[in-house]
Amino acid sequence: MSLDPVILALITIVGAATPLLLAALGEAVVEKSGVLNLGVEGMMLVGAVAAFATAVGTGSSTLALLAAALAGAAMALLFGFLTLTLLTSQVASGLALTIFGIGLSALIGSPYVGTPLERLARLKVPGLSDLPVVGPLLFSHDVLVYFGLAMVPVIAWFLNRSRAGLVLRAVGDNHEAAHAIGYPVIRIRYMAVLFGGMMAGLGGAYLSLAYTPMWIEQMTAGRGWIALALVVFAAWRPVGILIGAYLFGGVTILQLHAQGGAMIDIASQYLSMLPYIATIVVLTLMSSGAARRRLQAPACLGRPFHPTA
């Protein structure tokens, strides 16, 4: 079956957007609880290598996804123990998590460099997947793509409409008051951090199982940091993260096509800079002036909580 190049490009945008979407959605929940985890890149990498090793070892993509989520959560637990129990600096501990994740994933992954792997299966919906245009565009993706998209309304509902989400936001906005009312601040933050770790792990798994089904050292190439930027860009709103992730996916694919199609006579490295420069530009546009946006930021973001009584 031959596909229209435009449709093909749109499909690849979905692929580039999905890891960002998954990781950023998780981080948004973490930050809403008042915790800044800068270790997204490290958690994604460990998730990616755990998924890849499990897929190669067992041949089961279900187990691979499970392993990625658990590995991400284990990394997050380490971060939680440091920042929530031992009250270390969240910024420094997040950096440490990334440095550790880069090293650990390289160590675990070293036997797997160059190992081929079959791509994560695309789900076929009988009838719908064979439709022209709509079929390949909407009904021929893998489970992680749909999972990421489904999590957008779920997390939006959780944060804005559910009681648990209200408590989580209260903890993030004023941990002293939340503690005084009797909410278990530390336990809630642990749960948020673990959820963020699972989502980052799955985001990493998408890279090693689907986007480029192989293991390469540091294959996230800064996507964990772009996900962090997306959360700010989206003002902590899931729908904003969805839009942002697909915009960045678009920029990534655009530069890849420009390189491949040789549309412009320019060294490929300059085009590869685009997603990073776009992140800086977007952050600048979003950070300046917009007071409304700052109101969205959890007031206790990054502040450690030590109950005095």
Place this chain on the structure above:
Amino acid sequence: MIRLVPRSEPSAAWTYLAPVFAVALTVAAGFVLFALMGYDPVETLYHFFVSPLSSRYGVAELVVKATPLVLIGVGLSIGFRAGVWNIGAEGQLTLGAIFGGGLAIWLHDSESILLLPAMVVFGALGGALWAAIPALLKTRFNVNEILTSLMLTYVATLLLSALVHGPWRDPEGFNFPESRLFPDAGTMPILLDGTRLHLGALLAVVAVGVAWFILSKTLLGFQVKVVGAAPRAARFAGFSQARMVWFSMLLGGGLAGIAGLSEVAGPIGQLVPEISPGYGFTAIIVAFLGRLHPLGVLFAGLLMALSYLGGENAQIAVGLPTAVTGVFQGLLLFFVLAADLLVRYRIAFGSSPEAKAA
């Protein structure tokens, strides 16, 4: 039950003991890690931490690897004290190498003794320029410097790659992505015959001295400490936060730039696509391990250099994957941060007195 009780003031003894404690924990973790991976832990630890230093050449190599770490770590530690999170030192290092190295390529038949000093100045300018971008965005538009400085690292690496694959490729280099070799006048002099120990090491020591002087003897250094420790008090005293951001970013960037230049004009001798095994990131660990103090950074830089050297040595001796170095460095930073707890808190056993009273 174990509880954390805040100390009324930081413990003086633990201030010095905490980093030592962290290193001891890392070595213990290494013992377990090596055993789990099926290596003889005692032998592997020996090859990692002891045997690299058993020769004159080994000790010189330690200093060679510590040089960029100390240069960058000193700059970062001042920024971290002021609460400025420049984590893009790797990119600033790269720009320093591009600026300083670019000068050497442009003046490749120069024999002037001024070439090397000019390259150092250019290197510092390149690093400072790259750090000025996040500083400007932070002070002007309130953009988080963590994300911008890190994104610029990727841009810097790609820029270096574009240059050595393109316009700066050695015309006689058989199409390898390498620049021409720097001229002798643009190469760091060797300080110790038969080793690679070069002038950059002296620059690092000077940087430590200057940073120590700034921090302990000048008003600027005092402001750095106040802004970091008590931002509100600093505002009331009229210390400008923006000025601190500019000062620490430019200083950190400049020193990282010099580190990059001293790598390409020292052990490497030309521009290549990869000029650093992540020194800019490892220097973050160095800054914390050195407790953000210039002298501490000097010792911490030597120790982290040993982790690179030991990793290479253990790979040759027992076939340990070099990725272990990264795991070690990450673990060390965890332990350093966790051990810092002992400086600020006291660990108490049993339930709290308030709970007993109730």
